[in-house]
Amino acid sequence: xxGVSQDPRHKITKxxxxxxxxxxxxxxxxxxYWYRQTLGQxxxxxxxxxxxxxxxxxRLLSDRFSAERPKGSFSTxxxxxxxxxxxxxxxxxxxxxxxxDTQYFGPGTRLTVL
Amino acid sequence: TQLLEQSxxxxxIQEGENLTVYCNSSSVFSSLQxxxxxxxxxxxxxxxxxxxxxxxxxxxxxxxxxxARKDSSLHITAAQPGDTGLYLCAGANNQGGKxxxxxxTELSVKP
Numbered sequence: 001x002x003g004v005s006q007d008p009r010h011k012i013t014k015x016x017x018x019x020x021x022x023x024x025x026x027x028x029x030x031x032x033y034w035y036r037q038t039l040g041q042x043x044x045x046x047x048x049x050x051x052x053x054x055x056x057x058x059r060l061l062s063d064r065f066s067a068e069r070p071k072g073s074f075s076t077x078x079x080x081x082x083x084x085x086x087x088x089x090x091x092x093x094x095x096x097x098x099x100x101d102t103q104y105f106g107p108g109t110r111l112t113v114l
Numbered sequence: 115t116q117l118l119e120q121s122x123x124x125x126x127i128q129e130g131e132n133l134t135v136y137c138n139s140s141s142v143f144s145s146l147q148x149x150x151x152x153x154x155x156x157x158x159x160x161x162x163x164x165x166x167x168x169x170x171x172x173x174x175x176x177x178x179x180x181x182a183r184k185d186s187s188l189h190i191t192a193a194q195p196g197d198t199g200l201y202l203c204a205g206a207n208n209q210g211g212k213x214x215x216x217x218x219t220e221l222s223v224k225p
Contacts, residue, residue: 002167004156005210006156008177029197033212035212035213040182040217040218041218042118042120042202042215042216042217042218043157043202043211044162044215045213045214048211048212056212058176058202058212064215081171091157093156093213099164100149101144101145101162101164101206102147102159102162103147103213104159105149105156105157105158105159105161107155107156108154108155108156110154113198
């Protein structure tokens with residue numbers, strides 16, 4: 001299977017701890033996106049990379065959140081000093097270069113902050 | 115701020131019935147995608163529509179993009195229990211950029 005993969009699938013942490021999630025996009029895709037989804041809602045955009053360049057960040061991405069894509073392949077999303085409000089599904093998507101808007105999503109990482 | 119309104123939010127029907135889900139906005143989108151999501155999983159792409167007035171069919175699913183590229187609909191014919199899930203529409207307003215999602219339609223098809 002050569003789809004988008006995310007690790008871990010589930011993470012339970014205590015308030016105040018740091019967590020890091022990894023996303024491996026479809027190999028030929030140069031665009032990579034992070035979204036957050038809470039129960040009963042559609043995904044909300046967090047940030048977007050084209051190759052290694054972070055092109056857009058949402059106001060939702062507070063200074064406790066940081067995302068990287070150092071070699072233009074996999075990406076990491078780190079949340080520092082987690083809060084209960086950070087509990088959500090974190091989704092990664094990738095898309096091909098060119099004129100396509102289409103994005104393909106991974107299975108997500110479910111974060112629970114106790 | 116661009117918004118996408120989906121309706122209905124919840125839909126519970128019997129196997130064999132037809133249904134339509136609507137996705138509306140006051141904004142123009144360059145394209146619109148429909149996804150289906152199951153609990154605990156990521157959204158799975160069903161279709162991308164790009165041209166105003168475009169109609170695409172995927173087996174029993176028919177997708178339409180409005181002429182003005184502000185709205186879209188998903189019609190399911192003869193729904194089956196396997197169609198159960200969360201249906202999401204998402205609009206893009208510049209090529210390659212972020213998607214703006216509707217809040218989703220939770221569909222339950224009972225045998």
